[in-house]
Amino acid sequence: MFKGICRETHNGNMVTKILKIPKFFTCIRNFSSENVLVEVNNKTNTAILRLSRPPVNGLNLEVLNEFESLLSQLEQQKVNGVIITSNKEGILTGGIDIAELQTIDQRRLKKYWTTFRDTFLKLYNTPLLTVAVINGHSPAGGCLFSTACDYRVMTRNYNIGGNETQLGLVAPIWFMDRVADLIGHRQAELAFTQGKLFSTDEAHKLGLIDEIVENTAEGLSKAQIIINSFANVPKKAREISKRFTRQQFLDKMIRDTDDDIRHFVNHIGSNETQKIIEQYMQKLKSKRF
């Protein structure tokens, strides 16, 4: 017997069921965590990882830890590819859960930012093939994490980009570097100085995303096609090529770890930034944009 977890909504409440499935008939392996649903298709050996933390899949410490740990498990299982998407069509993630930034406790800020960086690095550095199916808005942290994937498809009429400057925050330099890798230095400079959120069409024209799809289902099947297209590529050679093309960024990010964490703690932990964050949260709650 194979044990799986099934999550369903009944009358607005999330219900978790433990399923017992005969191994022979299983086509899906399921090992979801609290905030991230995972299913691995036994036939294609591809994992779909769905962010599932209402209301906006905010990236708090728990989501980041779960995400990192699930990726490690998928690496051990040697899946053929990982598709990252949202369980809620319309929002991939609202980015960092702002509640994590509402503190001047330096130890907490340091812990959060270290975990945030480590999770990004895990995704950026994994030998697994990764495809982001961006099926909703993807501001700030959401955009950053999708840039770590090998390929990005996005559904129409949503926004993606680094809006930190609009909020009075400064995005980390490695986010800027990663976006510049995709859209070029000049466009990244314009985007980050303006805190620009791009529409799906704009993001596609710039190269921030690779393809546009109409809906999540099309996104998932497109992602599977991308993963399949690597089937005849020698695995070891692909993995080493991925590592080589990413090595320079990685070396710089790791070399700058201490400076980056210090900068984050000082920037977010200052009274001035705390006021800005508080005002932003109030605006967000009253929808005054």
Ligand SMILES: CC/C=C\C/C=C\C/C=C\C/C=C/C(=O)SCCNC(=O)CCNC(=O)[C@H](O)C(C)(C)COP(=O)(O)OP(=O)(O)OC[C@H]1O[C@@H](n2cnc3c(N)ncnc32)[C@H](O)[C@@H]1OP(=O)(O)O
């Ligand atoms: C060296 C480095 C130094 C410094 C680095 C500094 C900062 C870190 C920099 C970069 C990395 C990443 C940063 C971030 O991710 S900051 C977060 C930025 N995110 C946003 O600005 C998104 C804000 N949200 C929205 O635009 C919309 O909510 C969204 C489009 C996602 C969804 O819209 P929708 O209309 O569907 O829902 P809402 O009614 O707006 O929201 C529902 C509910 O959720 C709350 N909410 C939304 N986003 C967040 C969030 N990010 N964190 C916490 N809470 C959030 C919202 O207030 C509503 O709450 P309630 O009113 O109680 O229902």
